[in-house]
Amino acid sequence: MLLVVCDGLSDRPVKELGMKTPLQAARKPAMDAMARNGISGTMDVIGPGIIPGSDTAHLALFGYDPHKVYNGRGPIEAVGVGLKVNRGDVAFRCNFGTVDRTMRVTDRRAGRIRSGTGELAKAISGIKIGDITALFKEGSEHRGALVLTGPGLDYRVSDVDPHRESRILESRPLAPEARKTADVVNEYVMKAAAILADHPVNEDRVRNGLPPANIILPRGAGSINELEPMSERYGLTCAAVAGVSLVKGICRMVGMAVPDVPGTTGGTDTDYAAKAKAALELIRTNDFVFVNVKAGDVAGHDGDFRLKLRVVESIDTMLEMILKDLKEDVVVALTCDHSTPVSVRGHSADPVPLTICGGGARIDGVTEFDEISAATGALGRIRGMDLLPTMLGIADRAQKFGA
Amino acid sequence: MLLVVCDGLSDRPVKELGMKTPLQAARKPAMDAMARNGISGTMDVIGPGIIPGSDTAHLALFGYDPHKVYNGRGPIEAVGVGLKVNRGDVAFRCNFGTVDRTMRVTDRRAGRIRSGTGELAKAISGIKIGDITALFKEGSEHRGALVLTGPGLDYRVSDVDPHRESRILESRPLAPEARKTADVVNEYVMKAAAILADHPVNEDRVRNGLPPANIILPRGAGSINELEPMSERYGLTCAAVAGVSLVKGICRMVGMAVPDVPGTTGGTDTDYAAKAKAALELIRTNDFVFVNVKAGDVAGHDGDFRLKLRVVESIDTMLEMILKDLKEDVVVALTCDHSTPVSVRGHSADPVPLTICGGGARIDGVTEFDEISAATGALGRIRGMDLLPTMLGIADRAQKFGA
Numbered sequence: 024m025l026l027v028v029c030d031g032l033s034d035r036p037v038k039e040l041g042m043k044t045p046l047q048a049a050r051k052p053a054m055d056a057m058a059r060n061g062i063s064g065t066m067d068v069i070g071p072g073i074i075p076g077s078d079t080a081h082l083a084l085f086g087y088d089p090h091k092v093y094n095g096r097g098p099i100e101a102v103g104v105g106l107k108v109n110r111g112d113v114a115f116r117c118n119f120g121t122v123d124r125t126m127r128v129t130d131r132r133a134g135r136i137r138s139g140t141g142e143l144a145k146a147i148s149g150i151k152i153g154d155i156t157a158l159f160k161e162g163s164e165h166r167g168a169l170v171l172t173g174p175g176l177d178y179r180v181s182d183v184d185p186h187r188e189s190r191i192l193e194s195r196p197l198a199p200e201a202r203k204t205a206d207v208v209n210e211y212v213m214k215a216a217a218i219l220a221d222h223p224v225n226e227d228r229v230r231n232g233l234p235p236a237n238i239i240l241p242r243g244a245g246s247i248n249e250l251e252p253m254s255e256r257y258g259l260t261c262a263a264v265a266g267v268s269l270v271k272g273i274c275r276m277v278g279m280a281v282p283d284v285p286g287t288t289g290g291t292d293t294d295y296a297a298k299a300k301a302a303l304e305l306i307r308t309n310d311f312v313f314v315n316v317k318a319g320d321v322a323g324h325d326g327d328f329r330l331k332l333r334v335v336e337s338i339d340t341m342l343e344m345i346l347k348d349l350k351e352d353v354v355v356a357l358t359c360d361h362s363t364p365v366s367v368r369g370h371s372a373d374p375v376p377l378t379i380c381g382g383g384a385r386i387d388g389v390t391e392f393d394e395i396s397a398a399t400g401a402l403g404r405i406r407g408m409d410l411l412p413t414m415l416g417i418a419d420r421a422q423k424f425g426a
Numbered sequence: 427m428l429l430v431v432c433d434g435l436s437d438r439p440v441k442e443l444g445m446k447t448p449l450q451a452a453r454k455p456a457m458d459a460m461a462r463n464g465i466s467g468t469m470d471v472i473g474p475g476i477i478p479g480s481d482t483a484h485l486a487l488f489g490y491d492p493h494k495v496y497n498g499r500g501p502i503e504a505v506g507v508g509l510k511v512n513r514g515d516v517a518f519r520c521n522f523g524t525v526d527r528t529m530r531v532t533d534r535r536a537g538r539i540r541s542g543t544g545e546l547a548k549a550i551s552g553i554k555i556g557d558i559t560a561l562f563k564e565g566s567e568h569r570g571a572l573v574l575t576g577p578g579l580d581y582r583v584s585d586v587d588p589h590r591e592s593r594i595l596e597s598r599p600l601a602p603e604a605r606k607t608a609d610v611v612n613e614y615v616m617k618a619a620a621i622l623a624d625h626p627v628n629e630d631r632v633r634n635g636l637p638p639a640n641i642i643l644p645r646g647a648g649s650i651n652e653l654e655p656m657s658e659r660y661g662l663t664c665a666a667v668a669g670v671s672l673v674k675g676i677c678r679m680v681g682m683a684v685p686d687v688p689g690t691t692g693g694t695d696t697d698y699a700a701k702a703k704a705a706l707e708l709i710r711t712n713d714f715v716f717v718n719v720k721a722g723d724v725a726g727h728d729g730d731f732r733l734k735l736r737v738v739e740s741i742d743t744m745l746e747m748i749l750k751d752l753k754e755d756v757v758v759a760l761t762c763d764h765s766t767p768v769s770v771r772g773h774s775a776d777p778v779p780l781t782i783c784g785g786g787a788r789i790d791g792v793t794e795f796d797e798i799s800a801a802t803g804a805l806g807r808i809r810g811m812d813l814l815p816t817m818l819g820i821a822d823r824a825q826k827f828g829a
Contacts, residue, residue: 383438383767383769383770383774383776384438385438385439385447385776385797385798386439386445386798387798387801388798399802400801401468401797401798401801401802402801402807403468403801403806403807404806404807405474405807409473409474409475411475412473412474412475412476412775413474413475413775414475415475415775416474416475416476416477416774416775416776417775417776419770419774421475421476421477421774421775422476422477423476423477423478423479423773424472424476424477424478424479424482424492424493
């Protein structure tokens with residue numbers, strides 16, 4: 024089985040495209056061939072009217088109920104940037120931000136700082152606060168993750184990040200058991216601020232007229248619910264090709280192998296051919312291979328429909344490379360984790376198109392892969408959590424219930 | 427109301443039929459007339475990606491949640507062959523098999539023995555083991571059922587049937603309370619083996635070079651969850667026309683009358699006209715009549731698409747006979763309990779087509795009854811447990827919730 028998720032590619036009508044969506048307007052022979060040779064439908068990745076995050080969306084697409092396993096985004100981001108999160112740890116997503124002398128946030132992203140965050144992270148990682156150790160690692164641009172490890176922690180604490188230009192907040196316990204965690208976070212933020220304030224990287228930035236990354240802003244505290252690996256849950260060997268750390272983190276959480284594929288950036292400049300090659304290699308030795316292409320989401324967030332059209336065409340070329348070398352009995356599903364309409368510049372709750380071909384897939388009359396054509400397909404409208412069971416069914420790997 | 431279930435008729439694209447399914451390829455004017463005059467959709471009989479058994483599927487189609495009531499196949503098979511199962515009893519499905527002197531199973535079906543099993547069953551039925559009585563009755567071919575009755579039984583025991591050529595297994599208790607039941611089963615199997623060993627039926631078989639039916643292989647232990655009869659649950663008088671014992675058993679469990687209809691075999695040689703006649707007779711005096719035609723499932727298991735085409739046409743003729751004499755206000759639903767694709771030679775998780783006409787049924791634009799056409803219908807994609815409520819709604823027998 025091969026699942027290709029075009030992150031955020033699904034869209035809404037675009038005025039400049041004559042009220043067509045980018046998927047309707049673009050040339051995409053490989054995607055359309057999949058639709059023509061398979062069965063299509065639309066999918067509410069979480070549920071009608073719920074805007075999926077990339078994390079919850081992927082959990083659902085792998086068959087895990089995000090309402091049950093999702094416990095704050097922190098641990099997912101942390102696992103994504105390469106920190107280890109164990110049961111009992113509390114993890115946060117963080118931004119590097121800029122504060123003035125009164126601890127008022129003047130830039131939540133420190134001018135979207137692009138370099139030097141590795142050094143900054145090193146300087147503030149490993150700090151001990153009582154019996155708790157705080158580990159910090161940088162992510163892409165201004166992003167990073169914080170993991171607190173030690174006894175008596177509880178994830179139910181509020182954010183330090185004010186989410187707007189305002190004084191930083193004190194993390195508060197949201198349950199009595201979380202008092203210690205809130206205290207540790209607050210103390211850590213101040214200790215880190217003291218170290219960041221006169222760090223050479225920031226001195227350089229100030230000299231160059233750039234906002235210093237002189238504060239970290241933890242948010243999205245969470246602890247990890249250990250997930251039954253896909254290997255045990257479905258009896259499948261699984262591997263993933265993904266560029267962005269959040270998606271990689273989810274994949275690792277469900278026990279997929281996530282090999283590094285040079286050239287896959289999680290941006291619109293990703294190496295599509297490298298992705299195709301990696302997918303084809305992994306499918307030889309795995310029952311289930313997952314490919315995420317982030318670029319459509321990036322174009323959506325940028326509100327750039329021209330870029331999105333180009334992304335559709337690039338993904339189509341990637342798919343063509345994969346499909347021409349794939350055996351007929353491989354069940355291939357093509358879908359999105361959520362819509363990121365260029366008119367919204369963010370995720371939306373609109374359902375996503377879905378096409379499944381190969382293996383025992385039925386063939387309906389749908390001939391194009393887009394939000395509207397797919398909705399006329401014989402799959403009807405399903406939920407994200409139904410996707411993997413559906414693929415298993417078409418691959419004759421589903422479980423029987425009854426006699 | 428009349429519900430016609432074409433067991434396993436739903437399929438996948440067949441290469442030899444130009445990637446059409448047997449339903450798409452066959453001539454079936456009566457089925458298509460139903461689609462043309464009614465409303466169509468597809469149905470996940472249990473849920474997306476779950477392969478239904480015939481037992482769980484029929485429970486769902488009658489509106490009972492199989493996850494709640496299904497408790498091992500034993501009791502269903504037992505009720506199907508005509509044994510009575512009471513609360514507290516433990517029932518097993520059994521095969522007559524062949525063992526060598528070391529109790530190694532050399533044939534799990536005793537050469538698919540076809541005659542003499544009635545005598546063998548009589549010889550081993552009624553045996554007492556302490557305060558437990560073991561009742562045994564033959565089913566079709568090598569099949570049979572065992573019911574243990576008496577105090578202190580518990581269904582949580584493992585199978586004696588090794589499910590392959592290997593030594594017979596000892597039934598083990600899967601819960602401490604089931605120790606006694608496991609002991610009784612093991613003792614019964616050995617006592618029955620001693621009786622079967624030199625039974626005249628088996629002496630004859632050995633003389634004729636056939637494998638003797640010298641062991642019974644219990645499996646699928648279960649106890650019965652008493653089900654609220656359909657008469658109470660829906661206020662309906664109900665009757666069924668079915669050939670195979672498993673389906674008959676389910677029908678009896680939900681309180682349907684299941685008259686014997688001579689000529690209905692549960693095979694591809696069933697008397698379709700007799701079925702049609704019986705259905706028409708029963709509909710005069712019942713609110714709800716259910717007809718099961720097993721033949722499509724048989725053709726699917728045999729992997730024989732030509733046979734399946736013929737079965738479609740035979741069922742169509744049966745439907746024609748029924749429809750021409752049926753009053754317009756009878757709500758008729760046509761569907762399958764699961765797909766049994768000829769390419770799979772077993773059940774699959776693919777959704778099944780559904781058409782409902784008559785009574786207050788809406789009329790959508792669907793003109794053919796098959797897996798793909800039905801999916802474009804106005805019923806959309808529903809679950810098996812929604813079928814009966816939907817029929818009740820169209821028949822103006824649904825319950826109102828609110829003012």
